[in-house]
Amino acid sequence: MSPRVGLQYRRAYRAALFLNRPRVDALELVAEHFLDLSARQRDELDLLRAHFSLTVHALGTSVGTADGVDERYLDKLARLIAYVRPRWWSDHLAFTRVGRTELGAFAPLPRTAEAIEVVARNVARVRAVIKAPFALENPAAPFALDGAQMDPGAFLRAVSEAADCALVLDLENLHADGWNVGTDPDAVLAAIPLERVLEIHLAGGRPVRGRYLDAHDSPVPAATWRFYRAFCRRGTPPLTIVEREAALPPLEVVLAELDTARAIAAAPGPTR
């Protein structure tokens, strides 16, 4: 399989993207940027859809919420995904809503059988409404919860199997987890079911007050590149997305990271 690489779509990059189409295999759309499906947003989606392969990445499905998914949000998301017709779409293995309270961040789930049941139930509901293939991403863990019944890699595997969904593996989040909560990224890489990984995310963050912030505002750090090489030694990811969400550099800087990702994924195993 030849490696495919792309980036998260930012409106500031639009013109430059069209000048560099051969270097971009896919764009990841943040669902929340298009949820209203306004006339302007439809025009923009039409343009992007005509020239790029697209995936949709949502932030607010909250598949970990114990009292179920928000049907109004799901309805909006379903309309967007029906319009875009992406190859697949994804959201995070976390909860962002409790009742009617929005947390404004990805809150971590306890790594328990109960949490797996909740996610599987919610994903089943989501998939009943949205037919496009669905993938769950590992979010950065802001703290470690007591009472974990399994390690992070086993939890990802168990969730993906119980929900029968694919995975988006964010290697920068693994890097952050190693820093903040002592996760062993190599152990996670070894544990996840390779065949379920549809997409790899690469990004860069920075230390803040002794913690690592997955701010997606910096170049991909060396540690994350190392995890990427480790993943690619096991197999070629179907798609790799570089996410740059803030402090946007010239597109060429991001494209250089895409080139690096492509070269790593395409290299013969031992040289990766």
Next chain:
Amino acid sequence: MIEYQRALAQALTQGHGSVPGVSDQAVAQFARLAQHKRRALRGQTCTRARPRWLAALRSAGRWLCSPLGRGAAS
């Protein structure tokens, strides 16, 4: 699990209350990290305006800017 989720929501939105299985310090750090990330994403402070991307996340509900910090909730 629902008790944990409700407690975390209360701690984040009201700035008080303990969360089962999580230290108060960890909850406070979580709130600060989330705030830093939102600031990085929007390049603005939460007290100036609700970040647009947060507002766009949901048409209903509240995304608080600084549940445990100094800034006022939006």
